[in-house]
Amino acid sequence: MKEIYQNMNAQIQPDEKLIQEVLKKQVRKTYPVRNTFAILAACAVFSMGSVAVLARADEDFKNMLYEISPRVGAVFSPVMKSDVQNGIEMTVEGSHINGDDAEFYITFQDLEDNRIDAEIDLMDSYSIIRPFYFDASSSGCMREGYDEQSGKMRFYIITHEPGAARFWGDNLTFFVREILIGAESHDYVPVAIDLSQVNYHPETISGTEFFQHRGYGSAYKYTCPELEDVAIMKPEYKKDFIQEIKLTGLGWENGMLHIQSYIENWNQNTWIGYYLDENGNQLEESYSFSWRDGTGEYIESFFEVKPEELQNYQVYADYRVGGELIEGNWKVKFPIVQNE
Numbered sequence: 001m002k003e004i005y006q007n008m009n010a011q012i013q014p015d016e017k018l019i020q021e022v023l024k025k026q027v028r029k030t031y032p033v034r035n036t037f038a039i040l041a042a043c044a045v046f047s048m049g050s051v052a053v054l055a056r057a058d059e060d061f062k063n064m065l066y067e068i069s070p071r072v073g074a075v076f077s078p079v080m081k082s083d084v085q086n087g088i089e090m091t092v093e094g095s096h097i098n099g100d101d102a103e104f105y106i107t108f109q110d111l112e113d114n115r116i117d118a119e120i121d122l123m124d125s126y127s128i129i130r131p132f133y134f135d136a137s138s139s140g141c142m143r144e145g146y147d148e149q150s151g152k153m154r155f156y157i158i159t160h161e162p163g164a165a166r167f168w169g170d171n172l173t174f175f176v177r178e179i180l181i182g183a184e185s186h187d188y189v190p191v192a193i194d195l196s197q198v199n200y201h202p203e204t205i206s207g208t209e210f211f212q213h214r215g216y217g218s219a220y221k222y223t224c225p226e227l228e229d230v231a232i233m234k235p236e237y238k239k240d241f242i243q244e245i246k247l248t249g250l251g252w253e254n255g256m257l258h259i260q261s262y263i264e265n266w267n268q269n270t271w272i273g274y275y276l277d278e279n280g281n282q283l284e285e286s287y288s289f290s291w292r293d294g295t296g297e298y299i300e301s302f303f304e305v306k307p308e309e310l311q312n313y314q315v316y317a318d319y320r321v322g323g324e325l326i327e328g329n330w331k332v333k334f335p336i337v338q339n340e
Helices: 002-009 016-024 034-043 059-068 070-075 207-214 307-312
Strands: 051-053 077-085 088-098 101-110 126-129 138-147 152-160 171-190 204-206 231-233 239-242 245-253 256-263 271-278 281-284 287-293 296-304 314-338
Touching: 059 070, 059 077, 059 088, 070 088, 077 314, 088 171, 088 314, 101 171, 126 138, 126 152, 204 207, 207 231, 231 245, 231 256, 256 271, 271 296
Parallel strands: none
Antiparallel strands: 051 314, 077 088, 088 101, 101 152, 126 171, 138 152, 171 314, 204 231, 239 245, 245 256, 256 296, 271 281, 271 314, 287 296
């Protein structure tokens, strides 16, 4: 067992050139919405391929994977390699290659304090570094649960790269640049937005003019096909709302309800997404835009709803506030090939 573990750990250090290329890339911020998780769950159905890890662990490692789930034990190969940064250990427990898809189970554990809990977030800062690159790659991350006894938080990672199947082999490096700890996350809770106070004549600017003036494109959850048909509200006020989140506008224009928020001193941790609810019937955002303004960020959400219907709705939100970013640049390298 000791010799196996030492042999595996000897291969941890990744290719520094690849690491530096990843560090230079900007990570795109995404805002969690319920449809995202539904799509991710739908994409996580795979046929039962198999993977051979060149430096195989012994049967104890395989048994550990069975404890995660029978499927993991059946098709995932044990990796069990770790990297410790700032007193926090990241471990790649197991991996599975299936055609163009790569799947991983990883855990985080605090070896010095109690900073890791069920709310830890990878902040979209993870990468799978490999000796090839595809423009069409996509990935997803799901929490698999927190073990209070061990203090470990487990994540399931999936990446899809069309055409990658013929390139798998050699070494892969799983890399996490930073994690978020101590944040407060709340899902689908009623918030203090009074829809009777909607401004039906808000001052607006066209979406095309707005984003061209700022020199960059729009960022939104759902694709908005015609920017010229979108009206962005000019902030009316800054009302205290939820901690660092302020309410800056509530208006109706051209068939759309607008809810505009501002996040003070935005550090990419805080986010908010809204819903309208009528006696349990949910109306989700049609789309939303976000943009930076100095040290803060604005978020404007759009709902397709008639003015006379607004009195029937209560506003709900998913949001996350607070938290601390810990930079670590955790990385684990391991050789992996796909069996025929």
